[in-house]
Amino acid sequence: MDALTAVKAFGAAWADHDLETALSLVTEDCVFDATGPAPDGVRHVGRSALRSAWQPIFDDPSSCFEEEETFAAGDRVVQRWRYVWAGGSVRGVDVYRLRDGKVAEKLSYVKG
Numbered sequence: 001m002d003a004l005t006a007v008k009a010f011g012a013a014w015a016d017h018d019l020e021t022a023l024s025l026v027t028e029d030c031v032f033d034a035t036g037p038a039p040d041g042v043r044h045v046g047r048s049a050l051r052s053a054w055q056p057i058f059d060d061p062s063s064c065f066e067e068e069e070t071f072a073a074g075d076r077v078v079q080r081w082r083y084v085w086a087g088g089s090v091r092g093v094d095v096y097r098l099r100d101g102k103v104a105e106k107l108s109y110v111k112g
Contacts, residue, residue, distance in 0.1 A: 001101035002072070002101075003072045003074070003075055003076065003077050003096070003098040004070065004071075004072040004077060006025065006077075006098055006101050006102065006103065007070065007072075007077040007079065007096055007098070007103070008070070009025055010022060010025045010026075010103055011065065011067060011070075011079075013025060014057075014058075014065055015064065015065070017058045017059075017061065018058075019051065019054060019055065019058040022054070022058075023047050023050060023051060025102055025103055026047065026050060026102055026103040026104070026106075027099055027100070027102045027103065027104045028046065028047060029045065029046055029104070030045070030046065030047065030050060030102075030103055030104055030105065030106070031043065031044070031045050031104070031105045031106070031107075032044045032045075032049075032050050032053060032054075032105075032106045032107075032108070033106070033107045033108060034053060034108060035090075035092060035108045035109060035110045038112070041108070060085060060086075062085050062086035063083065063084065063085040063086075064083075064084050064085075065081045065082070065083050065084075066081060066082040066083075066084060067079060067080075067081055068080040068081055068082060068091075075097055075098045075099065076095065076096065076097055076098075077094075077095075077096040077098065078093065078094070078095055078096075079093065079094045079096070080092075080093050081093070081094065090110050090111065090112070091110065091111045092108060092109055092110035092111065093108075093109045094106055094107065094108050094109075095107040095109075
């Protein structure tokens with residue numbers, strides 16, 4: 001699977017609030033840099049850590065990511081998005097690195 005297709009499938013799992021599918025699309029040693037707490041966020045490494053970090057987002061039926069723009073350059077994908085939840089929203093960017101058709105790195109940044 002090419003990088004852009006892999007990130008689109010990953011985004012579809014998020015849209016469906018399907019944590020199991022999202023985790024199946026990341027490498028075992030995937031790195032996720034969260035946007036908070038400010039200023040640097042927290043780094044999570046591995047599927048177990050990602051599950052803990054992402055579970056509250058997937059459990060919130062009012063939350064969703066609205067894709068604004070996505071483009072690929074080799075094994076890298078950059079995606080601008082808007083995250084919406086009951087009572088608020090924030091805009092941000094994810095910088096992905098793919099390995100063997102799976103997300104190996106998801107570095108998240110927000111406007112703020």
